[in-house]
Structure formats: structure tokens, C-alpha cells
Amino acid sequence: MKQYLTVDEWSIIEEGFHAEYNQITESVFSLGNGRMGQRANFEETFTGETLQGNYVAGVYYPDKTRVGWWKNGYPEYFAKVLNAANWIGIDVQLDGETLDLHLCQVTDFRRELNMREGWLDRRFTATLPSGKQMRVESRRFTSIVDYEVGAIRYSLTPLNFSGTLTFTPFVDADIKNADSNYDEKFWNEILQEAQPTEGYVVAETKKTFFHVCTGQRFVVTQNGQEVNVQATPVERTKYIASTFDIAVQEGQETVLYKYAANLSSENHPKENLLANTKKVINAATAKGFEQLLQEQAAAWAAKWEESDIVIEGDATAQQGIRFNIFQLNQTYTGEDERLNIGPKGFTGEKYGGTTYWDTEAYCLPFYLATADPQIARNLLIYRYKHLQKAIENAEKLGFTGGAALYPMVTMNGEECHNEWEITFEEIHRNGAIAHAIHDYIRYTGDDSYLGEYGIEVLVGISRFWAQRVNWSQAKNKYVMLGVTGPNEYENNVNNNWYTSTIATWTLEYTLKALQHVQQTNPGRYQELVSKLNLNEEKEMGQWQHVIDNMFYAEDHELGIFLQQDGFLDKEQTLVKDLPAEDRPLNQKWSWDRILRSVFIKQADVLQGIYLFEDRYDLDTIRRNYDFYEPRTVHESSLSPCVHSILAAKLGDEERAYEFYLRTARLDLDDYNNDTEDGCHITSMAGTWMSVVQGFGGMRVRNNQLFFNPFIPAGWSSYSFKIRFRGHLLTIKVTREQVQIENHADKAITLNVFDQPQTIEANAKAALAHQNA
Ligand code: BGC
Numbered sequence: 001m002k003q004y005l006t007v008d009e010w011s012i013i014e015e016g017f018h019a020e021y022n023q024i025t026e027s028v029f030s031l032g033n034g035r036m037g038q039r040a041n042f043e044e045t046f047t048g049e050t051l052q053g054n055y056v057a058g059v060y061y062p063d064k065t066r067v068g069w070w071k072n073g074y075p076e077y078f079a080k081v082l083n084a085a086n087w088i089g090i091d092v093q094l095d096g097e098t099l100d101l102h103l104c105q106v107t108d109f110r111r112e113l114n115m116r117e118g119w120l121d122r123r124f125t126a127t128l129p130s131g132k133q134m135r136v137e138s139r140r141f142t143s144i145v146d147y148e149v150g151a152i153r154y155s156l157t158p159l160n161f162s163g164t165l166t167f168t169p170f171v172d173a174d175i176k177n178a179d180s181n182y183d184e185k186f187w188n189e190i191l192q193e194a195q196p197t198e199g200y201v202v203a204e205t206k207k208t209f210f211h212v213c214t215g216q217r218f219v220v221t222q223n224g225q226e227v228n229v230q231a232t233p234v235e236r237t238k239y240i241a242s243t244f245d246i247a248v249q250e251g252q253e254t255v256l257y258k259y260a261a262n263l264s265s266e267n268h269p270k271e272n273l274l275a276n277t278k279k280v281i282n283a284a285t286a287k288g289f290e291q292l293l294q295e296q297a298a299a300w301a302a303k304w305e306e307s308d309i310v311i312e313g314d315a316t317a318q319q320g321i322r323f324n325i326f327q328l329n330q331t332y333t334g335e336d337e338r339l340n341i342g343p344k345g346f347t348g349e350k351y352g353g354t355t356y357w358d359t360e361a362y363c364l365p366f367y368l369a370t371a372d373p374q375i376a377r378n379l380l381i382y383r384y385k386h387l388q389k390a391i392e393n394a395e396k397l398g399f400t401g402g403a404a405l406y407p408m409v410t411m412n413g414e415e416c417h418n419e420w421e422i423t424f425e426e427i428h429r430n431g432a433i434a435h436a437i438h439d440y441i442r443y444t445g446d447d448s449y450l451g452e453y454g455i456e457v458l459v460g461i462s463r464f465w466a467q468r469v470n471w472s473q474a475k476n477k478y479v480m481l482g483v484t485g486p487n488e489y490e491n492n493v494n495n496n497w498y499t500s501t502i503a504t505w506t507l508e509y510t511l512k513a514l515q516h517v518q519q520t521n522p523g524r525y526q527e528l529v530s531k532l533n534l535n536e537e538k539e540m541g542q543w544q545h546v547i548d549n550m551f552y553a554e555d556h557e558l559g560i561f562l563q564q565d566g567f568l569d570k571e572q573t574l575v576k577d578l579p580a581e582d583r584p585l586n587q588k589w590s591w592d593r594i595l596r597s598v599f600i601k602q603a604d605v606l607q608g609i610y611l612f613e614d615r616y617d618l619d620t621i622r623r624n625y626d627f628y629e630p631r632t633v634h635e636s637s638l639s640p641c642v643h644s645i646l647a648a649k650l651g652d653e654e655r656a657y658e659f660y661l662r663t664a665r666l667d668l669d670d671y672n673n674d675t676e677d678g679c680h681i682t683s684m685a686g687t688w689m690s691v692v693q694g695f696g697g698m699r700v701r702n703n704q705l706f707f708n709p710f711i712p713a714g715w716s717s718y719s720f721k722i723r724f725r726g727h728l729l730t731i732k733v734t735r736e737q738v739q740i741e742n743h744a745d746k747a748i749t750l751n752v753f754d755q756p757q758t759i760e761a762n763a764k765a766a767l768a769h770q771n772a
Contacts, residue, residue: 002670009318010116012668017101017109017124023051023676028323028667029113030347030679031120031140034333035147036084036262037346039678040111040120043090043138043154048102051178051676055346056084057339058266059210060354060411061177061186065418073397074418079411080352081342082186085173085201085214087260088140090154091241093166094248097128099136104128115326116304117297118144125159133159144303144333145295148277149284152258158250165248168234169258170241171214173203179349191274192240194233198281199240200274211265213273217281219257220246259284266338303329306721307370309691313716320664321691324684331681334367334375340382341682348678355382355410357429358682360436361607362638366685368443369692369722376440377449383433384453387460389413397424399467402532404460406433421491426484427468430461431502435611438509442700445725451517451524458510459532465503466543469550477551485563487604488636489585489594493564495553498608504550505612507543514540559623561605570598574630584635584672600632602639610642613649614701622650637666641686641694648694648710656694657712663687692720696731700724705750707740709733710769724748739766 004021005028006013014025029040032055039053062077092099101124109124119141127133140152156165176185190202190211198217204210220227231244248254261280268276284292307325311318331345341363342354359379368376383390383406390404393415397405407415408422408429417423437454441447450458469478480503485496518525529536553562562568578599582588585599603610606628609621625646634640644659662671664687667679692698695718697708705724711717711733719732727744742748742759749758753770 005668007315007319009315010114010322012113012115012319012323014109014111017106019048019102021670022049024670025111026051026053027347027675027678029111029120030327030330030345031113031118031142031150032327032330032346033142033144033147034331034335034339036142036150037330038088038142038150039347040113041086041088042101042122043088043140043152044092044136045098045100046102047100051348052083052086052175053346053348053678054084054086054088054175054262055081056212056262056264057336057346059084059205059212059264060208060352061205062207062411062416063177063181063184063186063352065416066181067418071420073424074420075415075423077416078181078352078418079409079414079416080177080179080186081344081349081354082205083175083177083349084187084212084262085171085175085203085238087150087171087214087216087262088152088258089170089172090152090256090258091166091168091170091243092156093168094128094132094134094158094161095130095163096166097130097132099126099128099134101126115322116300117293118300118326119293119296132161132163135159139293141293141296143284143292143296144299146280146284146292148261148263148280149292150260150262151284151289151292152260153255153289154258155253155255156248157253158248160250162247162249164245165254166243166245167220167256168241168243169216169218169256170234170239171199171201171216171260172239173201173212173214174236174238177349179352187238189238192235192238193274194235194240194242196231196233196242197229198278199233199242200277201238201240202273203238211270211273213263213277214260215277215281216240216258216260217285218242218259219285220244221255221257222246222248222252257289259289309688309718309720311715311718314712314714317661317664317712317715320661320668321687323668324664324687327679327681328363328366328684328688332363332367334371334378337378337381340379343680343682344678345681347681348676350677352409352416356408356682357432358638360432360439362641362682362689363685364436364439365443365693366688368440369724370688371723373444373446373723376444377446380436380440380449381453383436384457386410386413387457391460394464399464401463401467402460403463403467404430404457405464406430406461421484422488425482425492426488427464428483428485428496428499428502430464431499431506434458434461434506434509435502437513443724445703447516447520450513451521451528455510455513455517455528456532458506458513459528459534462507462510462543463539465506466539466546469503469546472551475551476549478546478549479551485604486602486607486638487563487600489597489599489601490564491595494566495551495562496564496604497553497561498563498604500550500552501608501612504547507547511540511543511547558627559620560627561608561624563600563605563628567598570596572598572631575599575633576630578633583633584674585633586635587673598631600628602632602634602636603642604628606632606646607642610646618650621646625650634662635672637663637672637680637683638686640666641683641690644690645694648690648697653710653712656690660687660690660694660712663690691718692722696720696733698722698731705729705748706754707731707738707750707752708754709738709752711735735769737766737768739764
């Protein structure tokens, strides 16, 4: 855990240059707008530790799979989020000497990510080896108004000399992914064009043939006046620049404004890319930096108006939640149904792909409650469109008859994960996709989704589960062998309780959903039966047989569900007894030692209890929580939020808060020692859940909202906004009251502390805390 960032409610601030943490800071201070994003790399040359990263949404490369021992069923490639052209680059030289913070003395360094207005700022004084000293201030942003535009204001003032400043703004598409399997570059050059004050590179991805045009244009000022510079265009392979000298005086500020654009063939015809990029750049230059920045601030203000969570009395917690909401809004805007939410968003390369079960299990609730319902629906339809690929994926593994296995990692519906214990065995992901349909309908009430899209996905997944179990003579039950549960620190186990539970839940839900469509829309039901070739008696009968006869590992003496068969055979040690130097286990222990140990990476049994809590009484939940949490190392970012919500449900407010802080500040404090690879974007939605579902106790039951809030010690209040079936509500919890404001033109009936309350249109209600 590292605590080098300054606590501030609206900004993330680094005071003093922490070169040793630079790659972490680069991840945390990343900028994005749903279409593109980049790490907080420096504009000028930096030869110290850095991971240069620019990413364009939807543009990927299928890197040929590299494994030691090929297994039938492995995917041919691993789809990688592509590191794309560097558009921020500005080389700086003073009388021929390069400004490079790795090689000079740096003082008064300050980096700020301003979340309220959406910009990144960096200021420092540098003393070059020659003794020349200068003040540099740079500010940049990726526009959330003009989605293809980025802009930089780069200012330099000599402090103890006058001389010649050489600026070389550039675009460099000669980029390599740090995680390239065969050390190969993924971009080919299509064309480039350099003129004195502007330039463009069009590059094409190998194999997938995406085109991306990246352009730049710049304006220079001194004493606030635009200066005409004599710049020389430079062209190299996949690289353009303009270089110019300008005389600078001691104490005089020179500013370079750089306007850049990234346009991809996902959104423009290839033949128009260059011309359209020029248009976008010209429009941005005409607006100018200050106007673009004002528009950016206004657009962020509107986003915050909808999705902010305000915590009074705890700046650390406030900064944490705003950072999470900020990064989520930077990653996915929901407007483009082809896109999804990558675990690292635009902040790093690790994990490739864009879509994991994280989307359904963690992100969906955030978008359901904070965005237009169409956005959550788009996330579901994304999977509907991949159904055929999921069926083919299951066929590769030997399943038949329309059984569907959705991929663990995907860009286009095809599986691209290639570790057998995850690709073939971590099949619980299929359940999360079924559960998301239920979650969406429960929240929005839009049950027409079932007949339109949902049933087909549910039937495909149910067919998979029905084939994946087998009858055990010995147990006289169905069993599910050779699986990996959410806890990836166990592989190839039998009867993982979570997977078996979500499998039979899916079968039950599918049967109910079919019945619902049959009753409400018999014509559509018949169409679906014939389209899916569904044998009502035989196939649905077998699903019911599996539901009625499934084996679940349990220990009756301890009164707990067992994570898998034989879990109690493990040496029962606890996390609190682990030496600090052994953590995180995944960086310190051999894989063999991890697998045999009792230690749990992330919620597994508890994930199931979280999803299906209404099935269990509080004592059952407590016994399982008390057993599993002390064995959990939370080395997946997805873990603390679930534990926070369960601790809140069990009334353990202290632990709920502790886990909240851990999920909210996971990247800010680098809890798991891995933020340098990128931020944990998908788990950030879990942070939101831990406030709304954990502290706020929000649930949806029988078409109504329920709140059972408490307020963490030390907070004077917190508030959040949610949308629910045409209403916009603000929920504010103070130490004395729960205040609910209904911003809609119609009344709503909801439940606070299990008491029904009707809040009239555009009205507010205040209720005393139950135990106040
Ligand atoms: C977790 C998975 C998760 C993946 C991407 C892994 O470390 O164990 O549950 O899907 O990260 O976030």
C-alpha cells in the first residue's frame, strides 16, 4: 500500500515527483472519454520508467496465442487492446539540450488530475545538466464534448537564461504493445502527411485492418500573442512532426497549443478518414484551447450532476468514490452498443479483450441506476449478438444442440483466453450473463426483453449447464466436475458451490421466463420453441430433474456451504496469520503453494450469497461470511466490494467501511501492488455498489425500491442519485435522517427500513433513522 497522493475531494494530486511510482501515477491520472484514452505520460521525452499508452475504443489486434503446450479447444489468438499512436508528444530542447525529467533536477513538481472539470495538469521547475533552469506548466484533456479531440497547453519559461527553444510536436504511430506475444508491432503505415503546422498519420492494424488517423495541429504564443514560427515538417515511418526554433528570453513564457484528433474506421469510412480528421482538427483549432476547456468543464459538471456521490466529513472516502465514478464515466458512455467495459479501460494493456463477466456481475447495476435504461439494455444486447459465437465456442469443447458457453474474455464474441483452467473451466461466467437478464428486468420492469432477446440467451446457457453436469451413481445426484469458481486460486475442483448454484438458478429462471412468455405472448413463445428447436417435455423436463437433484457441497456441522468438495481437507490457516512479506500471495508464492492453500482470491461462496441473498437467513449468511472472509486475501479487485455489501447487511458497519475504503482507494493507494498495469475499472462499479447497496442498503423487490441505510462513523452525511422506472431520486443519509427527494412528475412508493413510503411528485420526505 502506498499513500503518496494528496487527499482532496475533487482532485488527485502528486506533490513532488515520485519517479519510483511513475507508472502507477501514469495509470491513476489517465484520461479518457469512452472513445479514446491515454495514460498520464509526459509530453516531452522521458527516459525513466514509463509505460507509454494510448488506446482507441474498439480497435484491437488478435495476437497469436502463445502457450507452452497446446490443448484442443484453445483459441487461436488473444485479442489485445491496442496501444495506438502517441498524440501527446512534444520534444523540447534548449540550446540543443533535451528536456528529460529523468536526466535533470526537478523541483516544485505537481501533477493534478482534476475530476470536477476533467483535465490533467503538470507543473515543475527543471534544471538541465548545463544548469539552465525553466518552469514548465502543461494542461491537457481528452474532450467529452468532441469525442475525437484531445488538446494540450504546454508552457515554458526560462528562469536563468535566454536562448533558443526547439519545440517538436509529433504524432508517433510506430508503437509496440508491451505485452506483444511475438515482439511484433501491430500497426502498418497507410499514409502520412506533414506540413509546417499540422500533420497526420493513418495506420492500419495487421490482421484486423482497422484504420486510425491521428492528426495534430499547433499554435504558438509569446506574451499572449500568436507567433508565426518557421516550422520544418519531418516524416519517418509511421511518424510525423514539425520542428521549429524560437528565441526565448529569461522570464518570458512561450506556449505551444497542440490540438490532436484520433478517428477510427469504426466510425468513419476508411476513404474519408484523413479528410474527416482534418475537419475535426480544424474545428478544434478554431474553437481554441480555452473554449474547448470550458466546454469540457461544463460537460463534466453535467455528468457529476447525474452521477456524483457526495460524502461529508471524510475527504479520503470522498476522493475515493469520485475517482471511481470519474474513471467509469471516462471508460464507457453506453452510446455505442459495439463497445463494452474493459477491466483496465484506457489505462493499461493488461487483460487484453474488453469484455469479462465483470460487466454483468459488477458494472450493470451502476449503469442500471445512473443511466438511461437503454444503456443497460445495450450491454445485454451486446451478449445477445454474440450468442452464435457462444454456441460455436461450446461446440469446440464438445457440447451440442445449441448449448452456449460465453467467453471468459472477448472482443467480438470469440473466446480469446487461453489458460485451460480458466478458458474451459471458469464457466460460472455463463451464469452471470443469465443473471444480468434477471437483474435488468427486475430493475427496469422491461419484461418484453425476454421474448425479444432474453429467452434465446437463457436457453443457450441452460442447455450448456444441463450438459455440463453428470449423474453420479455414488452420490445419487448430479455433480459438476472440473471447474474453476470465481476464486481463481483453486482450479479443476469438483462441485464448486457457486457454479452449481448459479447453474441451477439459471435453469429455474429459464423455465420461469419461458412460462412467462408463453402466458403473455403465446405467439412469440411458439416462434421461439420452433426457432430454438426446444423439446418442452424432454429438454425442459431434464432441466427440472437437474434442479431437483443437484449436489451442493455443504458442511452441516459448521453450517456452511463448501466452496468445493474437500475444502475442509485443506490446512485451515487464516489470512491474519500470514506474514506481511508474503503478500500479495500471487507475487510471492509459487502457484502450487497457492493452489493447495486455503487462501481465497475473491468472493466465491460469498459471491453466490450476495447474488441470491433472499434465499438465506441472516444466520446462514453470517456463518458463511465468518468462515470465508478470514480466509480471503482479496487479491482480485472485485473482492472487497462484495464483502463490504455483505458486512453492511450483517450490521458490521466497521468492516463494511473498511472494505469500502479498500475498494474505493484500491488504485489510489495501490493496495494490490499492481496499479502500474492500469486501473481496475470494472471493480470501480463495485465501489459504487458498496455505497448504494452496502451503506444505502438499496434492493429491488416486487417492483419496488427498498432502502435500509446506515451511515459510517465519522461521516456527517452521504447522498447519491438513482434513476428508477422514470423517476430520478436523491437519497441523502445524515446522522439523524434519511431524506429522499423525488425529482419526477409522478409519485413513487418505496420502502425505507421496510416501511412503505409514498413520496409525491417533486417532493421530499425525511425519515428518522430506525435506531436514532
Ligand atoms: C479476476 C476475475 C476477473 C478478471 C478481470 C481476475 O483477476 O479473478 O474474476 O474477471 O480479473 O477483472
